Amino acid sequence: MTEKIQKAFIVYCSPAGSTRHVSKVIRKTLESLKIEVVECDLSKKFSETATISKIRRTKNGTCMFVGSPVYVSHAVPPVMNFISRLPQNTHLPVVPFVTWGGASSGIALYEMAKALETKNMNVVGAAKILALHSMMWQMKEPMGMGHPDAADDQMIQEMVGSFLDKMATETSGAIDLSQLTSYPPEIQAEMRKISLKSAHLPKRKIDQDMCTQCEECSSFCPTDAISFRPWPEFENRCISCYNCVRLCPEDAIRADFSQVEARIRARAEQFKETPLSQIFI
Ligand SMILES: Cc1cc2nc3c(=O)[nH]c(=O)nc-3n(C[C@H](O)[C@H](O)[C@H](O)COP(=O)(O)O)c2cc1C
Known part of the structure; x- marks a missing residue:
């Protein structure tokens, strides 16, 4: 069954503002097409629970965008917790997206998409947007400097347009999730072992x-x-x-961030992931 989208949930966590920026571009694009938007900033108390109960009552014609920054190769815990609380079997079309600081997008987007899929949501698109590295704000020439820029915004707008076209014309439209991380299985396995707690971040x-x-x-x-x-x-x-x-x-x-810059740049050098935004649809 094809769907004309009339309502969209946009849910995100954005400590330093880049993921919020992407959410705003998505929102503006949807609203310019007369689609109703319900936004949920996971840092706001009570917003999450209210959104989940609205999602429980959704009907056809509703979709969701979920955004997270990449932290040590993963999506952040508030976003993964939100996904784990979603109701099963709503079959909502969903587009996960991440912002990343140009070091490594890791397995964040893949993990979000997989978790949404286990809720029987239909992952029909995804996006990875380059952004200022939020641990490097005091450093000269931080990675991701100047991003998301106008070209990134354009890409996000096009992604929303392609998503809506796809919903109107295709029956399933689910994307192949394996394309959402470019790393071989052994590196993915290493990334799975790292967490915020084990990453020795500055105290x-x-x-x-x-x-x-x-x-x-x-x-x-x-x-x-x-x-x-x-x-x-x-x-x-x-x-x-x-x-x-x-x-x-x-x-x-x-x-004390004195060791951080070298570590982040070494990671970028090790993974050699092209610092670009990318959409999957
Ligand atoms: C604790 C921490 C860990 C991070 N880990 C990564 C990482 O593994 N790879 C990367 O490219 N960027 C990393 N970043 C940078 C963020 O992913 C990036 O700046 C993101 O856009 C921040 O989103 P926000 O502005 O919405 O908070 C990290 C930032 C912080 C604070």
Whole structure:
């Protein structure tokens, strides 16, 4: 059965804003075609549960876009948790997308698509968009600098157009998920073993002389992982986005990134993945 899409859910996590930017381009494109959009920013309290209950009640003519940044080769936990909470058998057409910082897109897009497929959703497209590497904001010439740019935006708009055409003309339209990671199985297996916890990311230190307990850091935290006891402390659900370090108005939360740049550039050199955006439809 072909479908004329009338409503779209756009769900994303975006600590540093690139994935949100892609979501906005998708939203604008859909709305210009008079398609109703329901947006869910996973960092907003209650938004996720409300969206899931709306998805439960969906009818024909509804689709979903789900976006995540790539963190150490994976999609971030809030996005994978959201997917795991989705109802089974809605058969919704879905387009996962990731933004990545030009080091390695890893297996993030593939893992998202597989998880959506196990919910019996119909993965009809996918996108991988190059973006500023969000751990390199203080560095000279960070990877992904200037992206997503106008050409990336154009690609996203075309992807939405092709997706809608496909929905109107094809019965299944599911894509081959194996194309969503370019790595051979042994490297994929290595990537599966790495996690945010095992990746030895820089630890944060609080400068108690500088911290005014203004709680700005916790307002920017996408996983609500900062508690004041009485100084900021990080709960286990922290995803190491470093928004707290980047955005603290007093510069009171610090991390030593001196080893990070070399490690990221070495990873990019090792994997030699062309730093480009790509759509799969
Ligand atoms: C902890 C952490 C790990 C990251 N890991 C990778 C990675 O493995 N490969 C990559 O290309 N970019 C990596 N990045 C960069 C992000 O994928 C990229 O900047 C993304 O666009 C951020 O999305 P956002 O702006 O929506 O937060 C990482 C960033 C952070 C903070």
